[in-house]
Amino acid sequence: MRRILTTPLKPIFFAPIIAIYTALWLAPAWIWYDPHSLIVAQDAPGTEPQVSLSRDIHFGFDGSYTVDVRVLDTSGVVCGKPGAHRYRGGLTGTYTTSLSDFAGGDTDCAALPDGVYFVEGCWTVETPLWGILPAKTVCITSNPFRVSREG
Helix, strand or coil, rough: CCCCCCCCCCHHHHHHHHHHHHHHCCCCCCCCECCCCCCCCHHHHHHHCCEEEEEEECCCCEEEEEEEEEEECCCEEECCCCEEEEEECCCCEEEEEHHHHHCCCHHHHHCCCCEEEEEEEEEEEHHHHHHHHCCCEEEEEEECCCECCCC
């Protein structure tokens, strides 16, 4: 009778796969979406602040975002909306728009009362690597900016 040589599955064969998955599981969200800076400028009294977001989108992904405009002293949220978006990889550069558009179309952001504010933006990669990794979130905070309705 012939004896068939079998090699039992040894953990050493799975170690590289487990190590790669663990490294990807621990990988930060900026591998997909990397916000460099978030700058809010007040051009003139009575005008809506303008937002400039410098970011790189390295890989395409389905994601969500939240933008909150907060009072500087209390961190209380005064406006902002969450949303979902399909991000296309390979985009880099600066995106500039009005504060209300940046905050998901929240018109309350267009008419803030006098005060000092900051913006917090967070982006979540919902299904990194086709869903085999957990969702990953990256956040950035803007500079403080002052809103003044009169000159």
